[in-house]
Amino acid sequence: MTLLELLDYASVIVFALTGALVASRAQLDIVGFAFVAALTATGGGTVRDVILDRNPVFWVAEPGFILAAVAAAALVFFTAHLFESRLKLLTWLDALALAVAVPAGTGVAMALGHGAAVVLLMGVATGCLGGLMRDVVCNEVPLVLKQGELYVTAALAGAAAAILASQVAPESVALPACAAVTFTLRAGSLLFGWRLPVYRSRPPRR
Amino acid sequence: MTLLELLDYASVIVFALTGALVASRAQLDIVGFAFVAALTATGGGTVRDVILDRNPVFWVAEPGFILAAVAAAALVFFTAHLFESRLKLLTWLDALALAVAVPAGTGVAMALGHGAAVVLLMGVATGCLGGLMRDVVCNEVPLVLKQGELYVTAALAGAAAAILASQVAPESVALPACAAVTFTLRAGSLLFGWRLPVYRSRPPRR
Amino acid sequence: MTLLELLDYASVIVFALTGALVASRAQLDIVGFAFVAALTATGGGTVRDVILDRNPVFWVAEPGFILAAVAAAALVFFTAHLFESRLKLLTWLDALALAVAVPAGTGVAMALGHGAAVVLLMGVATGCLGGLMRDVVCNEVPLVLKQGELYVTAALAGAAAAILASQVAPESVALPACAAVTFTLRAGSLLFGWRLPVYRSRPPRR
Numbered sequence: 001m002t003l004l005e006l007l008d009y010a011s012v013i014v015f016a017l018t019g020a021l022v023a024s025r026a027q028l029d030i031v032g033f034a035f036v037a038a039l040t041a042t043g044g045g046t047v048r049d050v051i052l053d054r055n056p057v058f059w060v061a062e063p064g065f066i067l068a069a070v071a072a073a074a075l076v077f078f079t080a081h082l083f084e085s086r087l088k089l090l091t092w093l094d095a096l097a098l099a100v101a102v103p104a105g106t107g108v109a110m111a112l113g114h115g116a117a118v119v120l121l122m123g124v125a126t127g128c129l130g131g132l133m134r135d136v137v138c139n140e141v142p143l144v145l146k147q148g149e150l151y152v153t154a155a156l157a158g159a160a161a162a163i164l165a166s167q168v169a170p171e172s173v174a175l176p177a178c179a180a181v182t183f184t185l186r187a188g189s190l191l192f193g194w195r196l197p198v199y200r201s202r203p204p205r206r
Numbered sequence: 207m208t209l210l211e212l213l214d215y216a217s218v219i220v221f222a223l224t225g226a227l228v229a230s231r232a233q234l235d236i237v238g239f240a241f242v243a244a245l246t247a248t249g250g251g252t253v254r255d256v257i258l259d260r261n262p263v264f265w266v267a268e269p270g271f272i273l274a275a276v277a278a279a280a281l282v283f284f285t286a287h288l289f290e291s292r293l294k295l296l297t298w299l300d301a302l303a304l305a306v307a308v309p310a311g312t313g314v315a316m317a318l319g320h321g322a323a324v325v326l327l328m329g330v331a332t333g334c335l336g337g338l339m340r341d342v343v344c345n346e347v348p349l350v351l352k353q354g355e356l357y358v359t360a361a362l363a364g365a366a367a368a369i370l371a372s373q374v375a376p377e378s379v380a381l382p383a384c385a386a387v388t389f390t391l392r393a394g395s396l397l398f399g400w401r402l403p404v405y406r407s408r409p410p411r412r
Numbered sequence: 413m414t415l416l417e418l419l420d421y422a423s424v425i426v427f428a429l430t431g432a433l434v435a436s437r438a439q440l441d442i443v444g445f446a447f448v449a450a451l452t453a454t455g456g457g458t459v460r461d462v463i464l465d466r467n468p469v470f471w472v473a474e475p476g477f478i479l480a481a482v483a484a485a486a487l488v489f490f491t492a493h494l495f496e497s498r499l500k501l502l503t504w505l506d507a508l509a510l511a512v513a514v515p516a517g518t519g520v521a522m523a524l525g526h527g528a529a530v531v532l533l534m535g536v537a538t539g540c541l542g543g544l545m546r547d548v549v550c551n552e553v554p555l556v557l558k559q560g561e562l563y564v565t566a567a568l569a570g571a572a573a574a575i576l577a578s579q580v581a582p583e584s585v586a587l588p589a590c591a592a593v594t595f596t597l598r599a600g601s602l603l604f605g606w607r608l609p610v611y612r613s614r615p616p617r618r
Contacts, residue, residue, distance in 0.1 A: 019557045024407065029404045031362060031402060034358075046257065050256055053468065056258075060258070063324055066324075081407050082520075122424060142549065143446075145550065151443060152446075196443060197441060199440060200439065230611045232559065233610050233611055235607065235608035235609060235611070236608060244533070256462055256463070262464075272529045272533060273529065286611070292613070343557065
């Protein structure tokens, strides 16, 4: 298994766990868990593959991804009640999923020889869109747009780190560096309140 | 016209009727009816064709699909007031649309030679995503995720029935069997409350 | 730069401004502004290119589009407070974006030799879907489905005007005519309340 496949698997499994946790908040049945989990797990990578015209889409080529997502959904269905705070678990698993999905998107775009702007966008899209679909479909406030937290910023910084690192190091260093930067920024935002200034409207000039 | 084209037409027309009914609940004008109807009618099949890299997408190849969706929207615009309960009509038309869209997705994926996991997912996606787009865009609670009803389960069981039946019978038997299983489960859920157990959080273990 | 590229650039920049304005209403940080702006700016054209199988997608081929969207987002981040009514500014910029995106979609579909139904739908989809994604993701009531305003109708009429004009005039006339018709109808609806009759349920016949 290549590093990129490994990242895709990790991203699918951890995003599927988050999808199933959101399904538990909506009190769906086990097939509903699997549906939301599969949508969350494959959403970002599917958009990446369709936009970059990779054929076949990663989970069509290797249906093991679907089985992994369904297994993750079943695991959550039977164990989620063991956790005290499902929202906290969800937030941290989502941070972990972001940190593996961003290098998965970045790595594919770099391997196809795209320039920096496309690589950055594919990192952000692969990292953010699966969770965004999950939250829109389940009518949750999207984590990706939660005010006063680093999320897209963490993805963008991770993708930028991958581009910089790939100038001087092989993929096996650049993609883990991307994951580390993404997770550090997202975790720092959750734990210590790291943030960028948000827009605040001021009174118009006189 | 092949059986697959027939299923695509039936799916487009019946989903268009549901889209127009949702538009009537939002009190849109006739062009708004046509817009929501066309989105609902083509959404699932478009995702199917893009993911499976079928070119051209079914309604680009045969614009009659669009005309059929627009005609269905106009029909609803002028007649919806004749029905006592538009919500009930919507729910049952949606069940019918699901029952023709699942075999339409399943049949295309089987005809392209995909394995069971991809066939199942394409059946579910083609059946569920058009209605999901309709409900997200019009800010309705998605029927597909309504708690305590069989919906994705009906689609999944129908797609599984198609796979099993296709081992021993031709497509002309397998796809109608898929439609019958899907509709029976969905209708049984609506009429008799058939359901799977839903997730309920329990207190954490001590 | 061809006329179609020019329309794509104008559409990206003006839709990015609207995305950033919606981000300002959600009080996001500057990276959130860029994310919503890029999604809004590229959403409609990406769907167009994926459905019509244009490879590569327009902004993958020319990453200048992304830079333009990000620059527009930054501009709004630092200047939006200068405007008295951001909602009014948003509505009018959105009308302008619609009026350049519809000919951008229409022109591409006509250049690929598609028939009238596909050209109309691509005009509407390219014009409407970016803003629809923006509003769904940011949990705003979609402008495109706002009751009692011409929006999809303006897009549809513009696309129809392009088809008619292209029978007797070159693209350099047909596409500006499309933009003029779209903007006139949308602006007339905003300024003078032009509208089509909306659906109103009546009591069922006895």
